[in-house]
Amino acid sequence: MRTMFVWMAGCLIGLASLPAAIASGWNMPVGVTEISREIYSLHMIIFWICVAIGVVVFGVMFYSLFKFRHSRGAKSANFHENTTVEVIWTAVPLLILVGMAVPATATLKKMYDTSDAELDVMIVGQQFRWRYEYLGEDVAFTSSMSTPMAQVRGEEEKGEHYLLEVDNPLVLPINRKVRFLMTSDDVIHSWWVPDFAVKQDTIPGFINENWTRIDEPGIYRGQCAELCGMNHGFMPIVVHAMEEDDFDAWLVERREEAEQEAMGVDRDWEMDELMERGEGVYASVCASCHQDVGQGSPPVFPALAGNQQLLDDPAWHLDVIINGVSGAAMPAFRSTLNPVEIAAVTTWTRNAWGNDTGDVVQPAEVAEELAQ
Amino acid sequence: MWGVIKSVLAAFFGVQKEQRRREDFEQGKPLAFIVVGLVMGLLFVVGVAAVAITVAR
Numbered sequence: 001m002r003t004m005f006v007w008m009a010g011c012l013i014g015l016a017s018l019p020a021a022i023a024s025g026w027n028m029p030v031g032v033t034e035i036s037r038e039i040y041s042l043h044m045i046i047f048w049i050c051v052a053i054g055v056v057v058f059g060v061m062f063y064s065l066f067k068f069r070h071s072r073g074a075k076s077a078n079f080h081e082n083t084t085v086e087v088i089w090t091a092v093p094l095l096i097l098v099g100m101a102v103p104a105t106a107t108l109k110k111m112y113d114t115s116d117a118e119l120d121v122m123i124v125g126q127q128f129r130w131r132y133e134y135l136g137e138d139v140a141f142t143s144s145m146s147t148p149m150a151q152v153r154g155e156e157e158k159g160e161h162y163l164l165e166v167d168n169p170l171v172l173p174i175n176r177k178v179r180f181l182m183t184s185d186d187v188i189h190s191w192w193v194p195d196f197a198v199k200q201d202t203i204p205g206f207i208n209e210n211w212t213r214i215d216e217p218g219i220y221r222g223q224c225a226e227l228c229g230m231n232h233g234f235m236p237i238v239v240h241a242m243e244e245d246d247f248d249a250w251l252v253e254r255r256e257e258a259e260q261e262a263m264g265v266d267r268d269w270e271m272d273e274l275m276e277r278g279e280g281v282y283a284s285v286c287a288s289c290h291q292d293v294g295q296g297s298p299p300v301f302p303a304l305a306g307n308q309q310l311l312d313d314p315a316w317h318l319d320v321i322i323n324g325v326s327g328a329a330m331p332a333f334r335s336t337l338n339p340v341e342i343a344a345v346t347t348w349t350r351n352a353w354g355n356d357t358g359d360v361v362q363p364a365e366v367a368e369e370l371a372q
Numbered sequence: 373m374w375g376v377i378k379s380v381l382a383a384f385f386g387v388q389k390e391q392r393r394r395e396d397f398e399q400g401k402p403l404a405f406i407v408v409g410l411v412m413g414l415l416f417v418v419g420v421a422a423v424a425i426t427v428a429r
Binding site: 086 | 385386387388389390427
């Protein structure tokens with residue numbers, strides 16, 4: 001009897017603390033889009049339906065256990081069937097399920113409606129970064145994690161946005177419907193930003209569609225949600241949602257930068273310029289596999305510092321960066337990096353960490369190589 | 373015939389009276405249940421598809 005009350009009190013306290021648990025961040029986020037709010041309220045409705053069912057079912061069970069217990073001389077009834085009761089307990093769950101399916105279907109339909117988008121962004125997953133392309137706008141860039149590996153290894157204090165920060169965030173306007181076209185260069189990744197309630201697999205050879213319409217400016221963070229290899233945990237997503245005017249200005253600025261970069265291909269670059277640029281490209285694109293000082297992590301990711309083949313054969317070195325190594329982890333960077341970036345990172349890796357070849361690779365040479 | 377349909381419906385729902393079950397097993401012909409079951413199964417599939425198509429439109 002006493003145990004019974006302790007259990008019941010425990011259950012009541014548990015139930016009473018639910019709202020607190022929901023408010024404390026244990027629950028899914030409400031998010032900043034119409035869809036994310038609808039998904040959140042669906043989640044809460046279904047949650048409370050489950051709570052109600054649980055209370056009724058366990059209430060009846062515990063009441064029966066208590067009221068008709070053996071010590072009070074209860075005798076079990078012995079009958080084979082009761083069609084009415086069976087019909088009721090079959091029909092009630094059926095109605096509950098249909099009742100839940102109706103609003104869920106309405107939301108699903110909205111989620112799949114990618115028509116009438118004002119901006120198209122192509123999202124390409126790569127081991128281990130994201131590439132964003134603003135279709136028809138001549139703006140494209142790669143977004144890599146910017147958390148230093150020293151923090152990962154515990155040699156430095158972890159920052160506020162540890163593993164959730166990137167060098168080039170995806171920039172989107174608020175109040176505009178943005179369509180995402182998602183695919184992958186290598187294996188299946190998944191682009192997931194909880195605040196938008198967007199979570200979509202990116203699959204090589206397929207283009208998946210999704211969309212969002214953000215209500216509030218801000219910085220929203222997400223992660224790759226499909227185990228994609230060694231650095232799956234190191235390819236976060238950061239979205240910078242801006243006011244529409246700010247976004248338009250940003251887009252123009254990026255387009256001008258890209259034009260200037262394209263003009264820079266033809267001129268002769270100084271070694272110092274290329275080295276400076278190359279160091280940045282290396283940190284953003286190469287270091288996650290080949291490590292900070294080119295030591296690699298053999299046998300999968302070979303060392304670059306002191307790599308004899310690299311030192312002896314500049315043409316092979318450039319070819320590996322442009323076309324990748326088939327059957328190995330090295331991806332092709334032909335479409336990910338521009339000629340200036342490829343030239344810079346090649347120059348950097350040929351001259352950093354004791355690789356003192358003195359070789360300078362000009363962007364124009366790379367452009368020639370790319371044109372073939 | 374009506375009796376067979378009612379029994380197949382009961383089977384779809386998952387609840388049947390013991391008395392009717394006994395009658396079916398004593399008097400019913402297996403072939404009738406199989407044919408009616410297949411036809412109604414098909415109708416059910418077509419019905420679900422129709423609902424899905426209407427809703428998705």
